[in-house]
Amino acid sequence: MRVALFVTCVNDTLYPRTGQAVVRLLERLGVEVDFPQPQTCCGQPQFNTGYRHETEPLVRRFDRAFADHEYVVTPSGSCAAMVRDNYPRIGAKAAAEGRGEELAEAAGRAVPKTYELTEFLVDVLGVTDVGAWFPYAVTYHPTCHGLRVLGLGERPRRLLEQVKGLELRELPGAQECCGFGGTFAVKNAAVSAAMGADKVRAVESTGAGAVCTVDNSCLMHIGGTLAKKGSAVRPVHIGEILAATEEEPYV
């Protein structure tokens, strides 16, 4: 099977390790990975801040970049949610504004092929044991978009439970937002920071050495709050945990 990796702009620029880990993981599972160069950003920051028109070229770009692929896999719950939930809205609004059906068609092509990583592993590949080894105590924060927009449900946990050596610790108040919310973190910094502080307190209360999510954006907020506080807990993307093996451990 061949898939296209949609690495996302955040991972591309700030967290290349995650993309590399996903490539390693998918290849280990016998999947051939492509990285179409024309890809950039899903448009989430623009759209969620109210700049819908600025996202339209990115919908077209997404469609073009992945035109040759049946599956697009992305290690970001919120970017997958952007494509699945908002691309159709953008298409419909453009059509309603009399700009034809072209964007709606692009959205229609993008939606069914786009998978968040854990969804792809569990639903398409049908695996929960990916042969990973991660000998640490970990707590899992289900990000809002993964939880409520994509409905990832137990998928990430089922994958984590199969990781050798990993001890999964229950996160109190897991379903509460960490306070990132894209530009919310800057526009309402005080509230965002208060939410982040509470999330970090919950993470620390588990005694886990690492906190993982399906999204590096939330992890940047949680990790940044942990680091500022001098906490030893490490933020780790779930893809990096699943990619780690005894031969190639997480470093």
Next chain:
Amino acid sequence: MSGTSDTYLGMPAFPAAARDAVRNETLRENLRHATHTIRDKRAKAVAELDDWALLRAAGRDVKERTLRHLDHYLLQLEESVTAAGGTVHWAADAGEANRIVTALVKQTGQSEVVKVKSMATQEIGLNEALEAEGIRAYETDLAELIVQLGDDRPSHILVPAIHRNRGEIRDIFAQRMGSWGRPALAGLSDDPAELAEAARVHLREKFLRAKVGISGANFMVAETGTLVVVESEGNGRMCLTLPETLISVVGIEKVVPTWQDLEVFLQTLPRSSTAERMNPYTSMWTGTTDSDGPRTFHLVLLDNGRTDTLADEVGRQALRCIRCSACLNVCPVYERAGGHAYGSVYPGPIGAILSPQLRGTGSDVDASLPYASSLCGACYDVCPVAIDIPEVLVHLRERVVEGGEVTRNGERVTIKPAKGHTAERAAMRAARWVLDHPGALRAGQRLASRTRRLHPKRLPGPGRAWTDTRALPEVPAESFRDWWQRTRGGAR
């Protein structure tokens, strides 16, 4: 500004008000405790019903259908109310509604009225309008009484005094009851039973004296002209039955077509709001009845921005709201910012989408409300009429930053973007260009990587807010794109 109650004029934008609220430890603790308790109870009450999803969909559909034919159902309602001996008045905005109610009270020759908690009358600032005409309105809902005595504003839809703890309430009762009527007994403690008793004694005197009652309604049934109030304390029922004249002020979106439609909401509303299977008091009244209840009944149907909201295809879903407050209780932003920061009688997630629609996005606070959310979606999850609040928030953000066509006072008008977004808009445009040119993105990433040792640990300007409480991630030596090129070069 006829659409706004004076109480909220000149409110600061949400971020500033929220920043102050976040610093108030007592407030945060009161809110955290109250919202977490009720949200857990609600989850249990909802889990008891295995057809919750169906009820939720039914509630959404009933409201949607009614809103689509609102003119029809309102006329039917007017007919039914009139046939049952009531009088219907139509109020286009707050000013008109206040004038109608004031005139009706004056006709009775009274200078006092008792009120059952009503959001519509708070929305239009009725108490202040009556006060200006020499009429005193007494709030009879316990929490509303606390707010009124404390010279405060409500901060929650259902529990307007949620921001107050027992000690604060005791102090308010002890100090203020005397100047509003019967004083509290000396030595009042902060024991809930004692506080409730003090309120009961204070209010009883008012109920027995009042000749005019003012209420809102949770629902109005078009086919019979019946109005419905659900409540926990029974004070509302006293207001509805004891006075000679009853004036109900109700938003036009509260109409439902038939009695049968109530079946859905009388299940979903109590479970969503107070986590009860059924409301302790469900009062229904249809016009007037000889020798029972008020002899005169007036219904003031309030528009105040609702028809304009109805004209917006995405935003109109906010009118489905049945004011259960479940969205407030799960909202992490409300929990930290408190209700006052929203600058409106409708706080929390629903307030963030309703107020900027009813009032327009012209003021600072209204333009900031669509951003008072991390878009976590918890509100949508719990909403018993499935209002996609995040969808509407983003839709309204677009209105704030890009302007566009809206309906104001029944006319299609083009509004300009709100002030203060110029730099952001320029940045978004620049980003679009870069993101539509992968080569430029790559060049930017390389520059960032080369200068990574020079990056500041603290950002200036708006970014400071980030680095005050969070460390910035380090820029890696190589982007993913470059790593791919280097290791897999050529392959696509």
